[in-house]
Every structure is written in structure tokens, then in C-alpha cells.
Amino acid sequence: MNNKLAIQKPTLLLSRQRAMANIEKMAQKAHHSGVRFRPHFKTHQSARVGEWFREFGVEAITVSSVEMALYFAQHGWQDITVAFPVNLLEIESINRLAEQIRLGLLVESEETVQFLTENLTAEAELWLKVDVGYGRTGIAPSDVDRFVKLASQIEAAPQLWLRGLLTHSGHTYAARSKPEIEAVYRDTVDKMQAVRAKLEAAGIPQVELSIGDTPSCSVVDDLSEVDEIRPGNFVFFDLMQLNIGACREEEIAVALACPVVAKHPEQQKLVIYGGAVHLSKEVLLAADGTPIFGYVTPLTENGWGVRFEKAYISSLSQEHGIIKADTDVIDRFSVGDLAAILPVHSCLTVNLMGQYLTLEGEHYDCM
Amino acid sequence: MNNKLAIQKPTLLLSRQRAMANIEKMAQKAHHSGVRFRPHFKTHQSARVGEWFREFGVEAITVSSVEMALYFAQHGWQDITVAFPVNLLEIESINRLAEQIRLGLLVESEETVQFLTENLTAEAELWLKVDVGYGRTGIAPSDVDRFVKLASQIEAAPQLWLRGLLTHSGHTYAARSKPEIEAVYRDTVDKMQAVRAKLEAAGIPQVELSIGDTPSCSVVDDLSEVDEIRPGNFVFFDLMQLNIGACREEEIAVALACPVVAKHPEQQKLVIYGGAVHLSKEVLLAADGTPIFGYVTPLTENGWGVRFEKAYISSLSQEHGIIKADTDVIDRFSVGDLAAILPVHSCLTVNLMGQYLTLEGEHYDCM
Numbered sequence: 099m100n101n102k103l104a105i106q107k108p109t110l111l112l113s114r115q116r117a118m119a120n121i122e123k124m125a126q127k128a129h130h131s132g133v134r135f136r137p138h139f140k141t142h143q144s145a146r147v148g149e150w151f152r153e154f155g156v157e158a159i160t161v162s163s164v165e166m167a168l169y170f171a172q173h174g175w176q177d178i179t180v181a182f183p184v185n186l187l188e189i190e191s192i193n194r195l196a197e198q199i200r201l202g203l204l205v206e207s208e209e210t211v212q213f214l215t216e217n218l219t220a221e222a223e224l225w226l227k228v229d230v231g232y233g234r235t236g237i238a239p240s241d242v243d244r245f246v247k248l249a250s251q252i253e254a255a256p257q258l259w260l261r262g263l264l265t266h267s268g269h270t271y272a273a274r275s276k277p278e279i280e281a282v283y284r285d286t287v288d289k290m291q292a293v294r295a296k297l298e299a300a301g302i303p304q305v306e307l308s309i310g311d312t313p314s315c316s317v318v319d320d321l322s323e324v325d326e327i328r329p330g331n332f333v334f335f336d337l338m339q340l341n342i343g344a345c346r347e348e349e350i351a352v353a354l355a356c357p358v359v360a361k362h363p364e365q366q367k368l369v370i371y372g373g374a375v376h377l378s379k380e381v382l383l384a385a386d387g388t389p390i391f392g393y394v395t396p397l398t399e400n401g402w403g404v405r406f407e408k409a410y411i412s413s414l415s416q417e418h419g420i421i422k423a424d425t426d427v428i429d430r431f432s433v434g435d436l437a438a439i440l441p442v443h444s445c446l447t448v449n450l451m452g453q454y455l456t457l458e459g460e461h462y463d464c465m
Numbered sequence: 466m467n468n469k470l471a472i473q474k475p476t477l478l479l480s481r482q483r484a485m486a487n488i489e490k491m492a493q494k495a496h497h498s499g500v501r502f503r504p505h506f507k508t509h510q511s512a513r514v515g516e517w518f519r520e521f522g523v524e525a526i527t528v529s530s531v532e533m534a535l536y537f538a539q540h541g542w543q544d545i546t547v548a549f550p551v552n553l554l555e556i557e558s559i560n561r562l563a564e565q566i567r568l569g570l571l572v573e574s575e576e577t578v579q580f581l582t583e584n585l586t587a588e589a590e591l592w593l594k595v596d597v598g599y600g601r602t603g604i605a606p607s608d609v610d611r612f613v614k615l616a617s618q619i620e621a622a623p624q625l626w627l628r629g630l631l632t633h634s635g636h637t638y639a640a641r642s643k644p645e646i647e648a649v650y651r652d653t654v655d656k657m658q659a660v661r662a663k664l665e666a667a668g669i670p671q672v673e674l675s676i677g678d679t680p681s682c683s684v685v686d687d688l689s690e691v692d693e694i695r696p697g698n699f700v701f702f703d704l705m706q707l708n709i710g711a712c713r714e715e716e717i718a719v720a721l722a723c724p725v726v727a728k729h730p731e732q733q734k735l736v737i738y739g740g741a742v743h744l745s746k747e748v749l750l751a752a753d754g755t756p757i758f759g760y761v762t763p764l765t766e767n768g769w770g771v772r773f774e775k776a777y778i779s780s781l782s783q784e785h786g787i788i789k790a791d792t793d794v795i796d797r798f799s800v801g802d803l804a805a806i807l808p809v810h811s812c813l814t815v816n817l818m819g820q821y822l823t824l825e826g827e828h829y830d831c832m
Contacts, residue, residue, distance in 0.1 A: 182738070184726065235787075365600075374745070374813055379748075381746075416816070
């Protein structure tokens with residue numbers, strides 16, 4: 099088993115080559131579609147990975163917290179949308195950001211717009227959050243009065259600017275094919291355009307439309323009906339995206355290298371040092387309902403190989419991972435070897451690990 | 466809503482009073498049972514919380530990684546068991562530890578004992594890992610040959626000392642009542658004693674028995690049939706322990722304070738800033754199969770209150786938490802207020818948060 103990177107404990111491997119290819123592909127699609135590419139940086143949370151995007155002309159980004167906005171602002175990003183409902187308790191940090199950069203904020207209630215009108219000390223652009231069907235948060239497209247009311251409130255506030263309508267079609271994560279994803283995308287665009295038309299009819303000039311989910315942005319060929327895309331996960335992809343049909347296995351750009359610490363061939367089981375504090379407890383259900391916490395690949399000379407068909411992580415404790423596998427897979431590993439695990443949800447694995455080891459041997463820190 | 470602690474974002478509140486009471490209770494039980502109390506520090510991962518245990522005479526501890534052992538060794542702990550199968554790749558750090566402290570290691574294979582015989586540069590005590598039924602890892606009690614073989618190997622190695630048999634009866638987590646937990650404990654003790662008797666019959670002198678799960682240690686009144694207990698979670702408890710019947714709600718010593726960022730009364734829903742990167746995706750299934758990611762309590766003058774009966778976290782994204790609740794609970798919260806969430810699995814929440822805010826207003830860091 100190859101260990102030229104001198105790995106001793108669970109280590110998040112990052113293929114720069116794959117990540118760059120993923121970024122390039124998405125940047126080109128945005129370019130051809132004539133939409134702004136405002137990638138979500140919550141997936142990688144790393145200033146150095148962020149630099150890779152600049153090579154493809156990216157200047158505007160999305161983050162999921164004020165903390166993350168402050169981190170990337172410190173690293174030179176000047177146009178940041180915090181795609182999370184404004185947290186009133188962080189107004190001091192929001193003011194600091196608004197004074198430093200072109201800041202986009204997400205609102206969905208009159209209380210929040212009122213609060214910003216009274217407390218925001220510099221200019222900011224507001225996006226109205228639309229719930230097109232995911233059901234997490236946002237305003238229902240049918241609630242035209244609310245959209246008009248918020249737009250008017252914003253218009254009346256000297257430091258607030260209405261930028262557009264923003265949604266996250268997270269229900270594409272329940273899709274399992276390209277047509278299913280395309281159907282959600284179609285419905286999303288229809289609903290967003292309808293809200294925009296209602297705003298126009300109420301005298302509110304043309305607003306932008308921003309969408310965000312990786313499955314739609316990966317699978318739909320022409321995104322020209324919106325103005326901005328904010329995918330994040332696509333930079334690394336993961337088993338969830340593979341399962342949805344939003345990526346191919348060879349596009350997954352991160353894997354967790356884990357030491358094998360015990361073998362139980364009679365139970366068709368390997369025990370690895372790599373648990374819930376490394377991978378997260380995000381789970382995928384196989385067609386028969388079996389919970390899967392990761393797929394298993396061999397480490398190779400230049401990274402990791404193709405996943406073993408008959409091997410998966412069947413359970414996770416705090417530090418233990420249990421690999422269930424066929425005998426021929428078990429036989430390939432000895433105690434002290436390393437296995438590379440493809441994560442179910444790369445965003446959560448990255449957040450837990452907090453750093454990467456690139457296949458070139460460089461250590462990159464997250465925020 | 467009370468916010469005298471000036472909380473702005475998801476913050477892990479720690480009740481010193483409750484944690485101290487939990488430690489005292491367990492220390493007293495160990496004392497009355499005449500067993501060594503070697504608490505697992507993977508739950509709190511904090512040198513300062515570790516100090517609280519010293520007040521009750523604790524001198525020996527358990528950890529789940531070499532990294533954690535190094536951290537607590539740096540903070541003055543001189544007798545540490547790493548209750549995780551030896552990771553051969555960390556031999557350098559293990560040697561450093563073995564030279565500094567009284568080190569306990571966990572083994573279950575001849576390869577690992579052989580490796581330690583050849584590579585360990587200072588003395589260590591070994592525990593043989595027994596799988597009494599949890600099915601994670603360890604040697605089956607029926608595999609007497611393997612126990613005898615490992616014991617002989619250890620006896621022949623000049624720097625290795627056989628300390629005892631160690632198990633984690635993690636299957637108590639599937640229990641839902643005191644009698645069910647007691648039945649698992651009874652079976653655990655019977656199996657461990659049987660292995661010990663077999664070892665004695667093979668000429669291997671009396672070895673110690675060490676058990677670890679919080680449900681058994683919390684619920685069984687007299688633990689005198691073993692030599693050592695290693696519970697960890699009991700210091701804080703959580704919803705999983707509450708669900709098992711291993712604690713009462715008023716013994717749960719941590720809660721995550723989360724800002725409310727959106728209200729959707731028509732959907733009986735609150736949105737909080739507090740997601741999978743704060744609470745973890747550990748889930749509890751209600752009797753009807755509903756997934757629950759946390760319970761909701763109000764912040765109070767001195768901490769947090771009793772949980773609302775009709776409110777729970779129904780889903781988590783990376784940063785968003787969705788509270789489903791009855792109207793009277795929804796009505797108690799405005800955007801900008803704080804709710805305190807009881808975590809499903811405190812170990813994972815602590816690991817993600819990495820720091821505490823005590824109810825006295827002190828910040829404690831984790832490793």
C-alpha cells in the first residue's frame with residue numbers, strides 16, 4: 099500500500115487536478131450561458147483553494163456565514179454574498195463587512211429589513227429568499243404581497259439596494275436522474291420568473307435571479323434563464339452527488355486516507371481509524387435501505403483508485419469506521435495499511451478535517 | 466429572551482454545576498463498588514474540564530486517539546489508556562507517550578503485538594479487546610486460543626505487560642430501559658469473567674476487567690464485578706442517553722445556543738443558525754420513526770430551561786437548523802432571539818464546536 103505522503107492518521111487528500119477540472123467546467127458553462135458564476139465557498143472553506151477560482155476569472159463568491167465572509171474578505175475577496183438569512187445578533191460584524199466589501203445579504207421578513215434599515219451603517223445589496231419547493235426557508239412564490247412589501251421597504255431605505263431573488267433548490271438532492279433534476283430546475287426557473295414578473299407589474303424594476311444547487315448547475319446544459327449561479331459542492335463532489343447523477347466517480351476530488359487498525363475476515367470486516375469526527379455521520383441509503391457512510395478505494399502511486407464494488411463503510415463511531423467488504427477486498431489490506439474513503443458529503447468532511455493534503459504533498463488549512 | 470452572555474452565533478453552553486454533579490455521582494459509584502474510575506475524556510476533550518475530575522480523585526483516564534493522549538499528557542495526566550486498536554502508523558508518537566507516562570494500549574491481533582514487540586521503545590500495558598456482542602471490533606469470547614496466544618506473546622516481550630481484558634458494550638445504546646441495560650451488563654460481565662477463567666486455566670495470572678459504556682455505568686448500581694469503568698459521555702449526557710433511560714433531562718450539561726433567523730408560523734417552523742457543522746448529523750428516531758436532531762429549550766436567567774414538549778429539530782443543513790413546533794412555542798420566539806438546543810450526541814457536538822461557554826461566562830477550549 100502506497101504511503102509516500104507519510105500519512106499517520108486520518109488525512110483529507112485533495113486532488114488539485116480534479117478540483118481544477120471541476121472549476122473549469124463550471125466556469126465555462128457559466129460563461130457560455132452568460133450568467134455570473136458566484137461559487138459557494140462553504141464547501142472548501144480555504145483561502146488557497148479559493149485562489150484556484152481566480153484563474154478562471156471568478157471575482158464574486160458566496161459564503162454561508164458572516165464568519166466565513168470575514169475570513170474570505172481578509173483574503174482579498176471584495177464581492178461576497180452571505181447566502182443565509184441575516185442573523186441580527188451579528189450586526190457589528192455585518193457592518194464591518196459592509197464597510198469593507200460589496201456585500202450581499204439574504205432577507206425574507208419585514209422585521210429583518212426594518213432592523214437593517216435602522217442598524218446597517220454602510221450600503222448592502224439585498225436578495226429576497228424564495229422557497230421554490232425545498233421547504234427549508236424563504237418566501238413562497240405565491241406570497242406576492244410579501245415580495246412587494248419587502249421590495250418597497252428596501253427601496254425606502256437609503257443604504258439598502260434590492261439586487262434580486264435568490265433560491266436554493268435543495269430538493270434536487272432527492273432526484274436520481276438527469277430528467278428529474280431538469281424538472282426541478284425548470285420549475286425553479288418558472289417560479290422565479292413569475293415572481294419577477296409580479297414585481298415588475300408592481301413597479302419594481304427588473305431584479306436578478308440567482309440559483310444555487312450543485313445538481314442543477316452540473317446537469318442542466320444551458321443556464322441562461324437565470325442571472326447568477328452559486329454552486330459549491332461541485333468543486334469536490336461526493337457520493338451524494340454521484341448517487342444523484344450529478345457527477346462521475348472520477349470527478350470526486352477529495353478522499354479520506356485512513357489507517358486500517360483491525361481485520362475480521364470471518365465477519366468480512368475491516369476496522370479503520372476514521373470515524374464520525376472525520377467523515378461526519380452523513381449517510382446514504384442504498385436501494386435496499388442499507389446505510390452507507392463512505393465507499394472504499396485503494397491508495398495508489400498518484401492518489402487513489404477506483405472504488406471497490408463490494409466494500410462500503412457500514413457504521414461509524416467517534417473514531418472507528420467499519421468497512422464491510424468481500425473477502426478479496428479484505429485480503430488486500432493488512433493492519434497498518436491505508437484505505438482511501440470517498441465521503442458521502444464532502445462539505446461536512448472538509449469542515450470536520452479543517453485541512454487538506456494535496457496529492458503534491460502540500461498542506462492547506464481551512465478557516 | 467435572555468442573552469446576558471452576549472451570544473452572537475451558535476455557542477456551546479456548559480453547566481459546570483451539572484457536569485460536576487455527574488462526575489461526583491459516577492466517582493462515588495466507582496468508590497462504593499471498589500472499582501477504578503478511568504473516565505473517557507473523548508467526550509469533553511478539554512484540559513480545563515479534565516481538571517474538574519481531579520477534585521474527585523481521578524488520576525487515570527481514557528482517550529480515543531494518540532493525539533488526545535498527547536494533549537492530556539501535556540496537561541499533566543500520567544496514566545492514560547488509548548482505548549482504540551493500536552494504529553501502527555503512529556508508532557513514533559506512541560513511543561514518545563510510552564516514555565513519558567504510564568500508557569495503556571489496546572490490541573486484538575498477533576500482528577499488532579508482534580509489531581509492538583519489535584518497535585515499542587518503552588514499557589506499555591496492553592489490554593486485550595473483547596467483543597462481548599456490540600460487533601464493532603475485538604476478539605470473540607469464544608476464541609480462547611487467540612486470547613491465550615496473545616497473552617503468551619505479550620509475556621514473552623520484555624517491554625509489554627498484560628493488564629487485562631477491555632470491552633465496550635456499545636449495544637446498550639439499543640436498550641430503552643433499565644432492565645434491558647442491566648441484561649447487557651450481566652451478559653458482558655459473564656463473558657469477561659469466562660475469558661478470564663480460561664486465561665487462568667492456561668496459566669495466565671489474574672487479569673483485570675475493564676468496561677466502558679455510559680448506559681451500564683449510569684444505570685447499574687453495583688459495578689464491583691469488574692475492576693475498572695471507563696464511561697465518558699456521562700459528564701454531559703445528551704438526548705441519546707435520555708432516550709435510553711441512562712439519564713434525566715436535568716442532568717444534561719451542555720446545550721447549543723442558536724440565533725433564530727427566520728419564522729414561518731404558517732408552516733409551524735422556526736429557522737435557526739445552528740446546523741450540521743454545529744450539532745452533527747447524529748439523529749434519534751422517535752417512536753413513530755420521525756428523525757429528531759435536537760430538542761428545543763428556552764434560554765433562562767441562569768442557563769436553559771426545560772424542553773418544550775412540542776418542538777424538535779426536524780432537519781439540518783450545513784448551517785441551518787429547522788425547528789418544527791406548535792404555535793405556542795413559535796410565538797415565544799422572534800427573529801434575533803436565542804433558543805438552546807439539547808444535542809442528540811454531546812461528544813460529536815463538542816468535537817464540532819471545539820469550545821465551551823460556561824454559564825459563568827468563561828470560555829474553555831478543547832484540544
